[in-house]
Amino acid sequence: MPCQSYSITSCYPGLSKRFLLKEKQAMKNKERITMSIKVAAILIFVILSNILVGASLPGSGDTRLNEQWQEFSQKYNVNRFGDDGYFVRAIRHGHGLFYKTYDFAWRFTRKTAQSENNNCGSCHTPEEIAYSFASSDRYDNKLGKRISFEERIMRCYVSKLDGFVPTIYDPAIRDIRIFARLVAHDLKITEGSLVGPLAE
Numbered sequence: 652m653p654c655q656s657y658s659i660t661s662c663y664p665g666l667s668k669r670f671l672l673k674e675k676q677a678m679k680n681k682e683r684i685t686m687s688i689k690v691a692a693i694l695i696f697v698i699l700s701n702i703l704v705g706a707s708l709p710g711s712g713d714t715r716l717n718e719q720w721q722e723f724s725q726k727y728n729v730n731r732f733g734d735d736g737y738f739v740r741a742i743r744h745g746h747g748l749f750y751k752t753y754d755f756a757w758r759f760t761r762k763t764a765q766s767e768n769n770n771c772g773s774c775h776t777p778e779e780i781a782y783s784f785a786s787s788d789r790y791d792n793k794l795g796k797r798i799s800f801e802e803r804i805m806r807c808y809v810s811k812l813d814g815f816v817p818t819i820y821d822p823a824i825r826d827i828r829i830f831a832r833l834v835a836h837d838l839k840i841t842e843g844s845l846v847g848p849l850a851e
C-alpha cells in the first residue's frame with residue numbers, strides 16, 4: 652500500500668529535513684542560473700540586433716557621404732531648422748538618395764555601386780533639382796498634360812536609373828522633394844518668397 656502521508660519525511664524516514672532543504676536550495680539555484688542565462692541571451696540578442704541593423708542601414712559608415720552631408724548642410728544652412736528632427740532627417744535622407752541612390756533606393760534601381768551614373772548626383776546638381784522643384788507642376792506642351800515634380804523623379808528612376816516606379820508617397824520620392832525644397836528655400840526661389848530676386 653502506498654504511503655498516504657503528505658509529509659515526505661514520514662513516508663521515507665531515511666530522508667532528513669536537512670537533505671530536503673538542500674535539494675530545494677539546489678533547485679532554486681538551478682532556476683536562478685537558467686533565468687540569468689535567458690536574460691543574458693535576450694540582452695545579447697537586443698545589443699547584437701541593434702548593432703547589426705545599424706551597420707546595414709544605407710549610408711552608414713560611409714565617411715565620404717557624411718562629409719558631403721556636412722558640406723551640404725553648411726552651404727544650405729540646414730541647421731536653421733535645428734540640429735535634428737523629422738524635417739532635417741528627411742533632408743538628410745533625401746541627400747543620401749540623391750548621392751547614393753543605388754544604396755538608399757536600391758528597390759527602385761537596377762544600378763549597383765559599380766554601375767556608371769548610379770545616382771541622381773551623377774547627372775544633376777542640387778541647384779538644378781531646386782529650380783526644377785520651383786518650376787514644376789506646370790503644363791507640359793509636348794506631353795499635353797500637367798507634370799508634377801514627383802512624376803519627373805519617377806521618370807528618372809525608370810529611364811535614367813534603369814529601375815522601377817516608386818509610388819508618389821514613397822520616401823524615395825518624398826524625401827527628394829524635401830531635399831529640393833530646402834535648396835530652393837535657401838536660393839529664395841520658392842513660391843511666396845518675400846526676399847530674393849523674384850520679390851524685387
Ligand code: HEC
Pocket residue numbers: 748749752768769770771772773774775780782783784800803804806807808811812827
Ligand atoms: C543618367 C543621368 C540621370 C540620372 C542618373 C538622373 N537623371 Fe534626372 N534627368 C536626366 C535628364 C537627361 C533629364 C531631362 C530630360 C528628361 O526628362 O528625360 C532629367 C530630368 C529630371 C527632372 C526634371 C527636370 C526639369 O526639366 O524640370 C528631375 C526633377 C530629375 N531629373 C530628377 C532626378 C532624380 C531625383 C534622380 C535620382 C533619383 C535623377 N533625376 C537621376 C538625367 C538623369
